[in-house]
Amino acid sequence: MRAHPVFGDSLMAGLLLVFDLGTAISASNSVPGSTLLFVGAMMIVPVVFRRKYPLGSSYVILFGGAVQLLTHGNLYDGMPFRLADFALATALYTMVAYVGRRQGLLYAIWLAVGTFVWAVWRMGTNGETAFMVFVIAVVFGFSWAMGEFVGARRAYNRELEQRLKLLETERDQQARIAVGEERSRIARELHDVVAHAVSVMVVQADGAGYAIRTNPDLAEAAVRTIADTGRQALTELRRLLGVLRSEDRSGTQWMPQPDAGDLHELAENCRAAGLPVALGTFGDLDALPAGLGLGIYRIVQEALTNTLKHAGSGASATVRVTQEGDQVVVEVTDDGFGTPHDLVAVSGGNGLIGMRERAGVLGGTLEAGPNPGGGWRVRAVLPLVPA
Structure with missing residues (x-):
């Protein structure tokens, strides 16, 4: 009706x-x-x-x-x-x-x-008329009161709907802003890790073109082809990074980024902050590609930061990084009982957005949610070579 x-x-x-x-x-x-x-x-x-x-x-x-x-x-x-x-x-x-x-x-x-x-x-x-007028006044008064009540309720519902729409719009905008900021940060980090490596490859290939003399013509042509390919890849990489950076025109130089080998230092820093962390690494993590190692480090860092913020006092965390064949599995769990992480993320937290963006850039997947036995669990599966 x-x-x-x-x-x-x-x-x-x-x-x-x-x-x-x-x-x-x-x-x-x-x-x-x-x-x-x-x-x-x-x-x-x-x-x-x-x-x-x-x-x-x-x-x-x-x-x-x-x-x-x-x-x-x-x-x-x-x-x-x-x-x-x-x-x-x-x-x-x-x-x-x-x-x-x-x-x-x-x-x-x-x-x-x-x-x-x-x-x-x-x-x-006469008396009968007075009584009828009284009844009519009561009926009209009741109609006025009901109209006031329903009108106020409709006005309140309209205002509430407008506020909900505004909050939903603001939430969507915050999510888009968070994604944009994370993409820009990923672009800068990829520039540090990949662009530098490609530049070195180009320089070494140019030098090899003049150094190899066993089969001078063929070797020089092959190495120069490598150099040309490296230059083309560097140009394409800069174009893609420019798209990711959007309006970021900063020329700031960034120091080398951490990798999976720095997880022990990260765990020590969390212990010093009051969060007991049990770290377990399995497999040859030192041989991982630089971009993958950086992604693993950032995902673990963000997960432990969320644990520090939301797990409550007395909580502890467990970090397991395992290389299984052609993929790396990162799992961070805690036994906290504080503010649920998913509610925090919905209300404005951007940590889960950043972790999912980073896993997607590396060609992997990320799952985050409450543990059946309590606490919170973050699990990422990252391929060694993205498809």
Whole structure:
């Protein structure tokens, strides 16, 4: 009925019509049937459209009440009221709830004037009239109060929906900003690790082209091909890094980045900060590519940082880095009981976004979530050579 308000209002109009037929039939001997039908239609039919056209339908109902007042709204040779008159109370509620308090007050004034004229002119001053006026005032007052309540609730819901949309937009913007910042940081790190290596390869290949004399022509051509290929790769790498950097035009030189061999120092730093860390490395991690070693270090670093922030006092962490065939498995777990990491990430933390971005750049996958037995678990699977 909320999705299709005309359907619900049609049911209300149908009920008014059914109950109004009895009073209309009883007054048909003293009031022309066409008048009864016209007034009934003017007061009941607009109820169907009261929420779609609240202002127009309410004043059509008011006009129908005025016609009733002039034609058959008396005590002796007509009918002082009919059940269709409840549409006036419904219209007052609609004006207050859907149009506004100011328009509702103007509508209430018209109802008060009409009720006063009806009581003095058509009913006469007696105890029965006073009682009926009191009942009408109570009905209209109840309609006004309900309109105020529903109108305030609708206004509150609208404001709440707007705030939720704003918060959702801000969250999406923060996520995009975090992704952009992480991409820029990854671009700078890739520049340090890869671009330097490619530059060295080009220099050495150029030197080899002049050093090898066993088969001078063939060796020199091959090595120069290597040099040309290296230069082309360096140019393409700089182009891609420029896309990742976006508007970052900084010329800052960065010191060499850490790799998997520096995990022991990272674990010692965390222990000094108050987090017991058990580190286990399996396989030949020293022979890993520089980019992969840097990615492993950053993922472990971010996971341990989240543990320090959110796991609570007395928590400990376990780090396992294992080389299994052509891939490296990184797993960081803790036994904390503090703020759930996923709630922190949803509310504005960017650590998980950064770790997933880094794993994706390396061609791997990353999973993060609560442990079945408590605590938090981060697991990344990184290939030695990205597909």
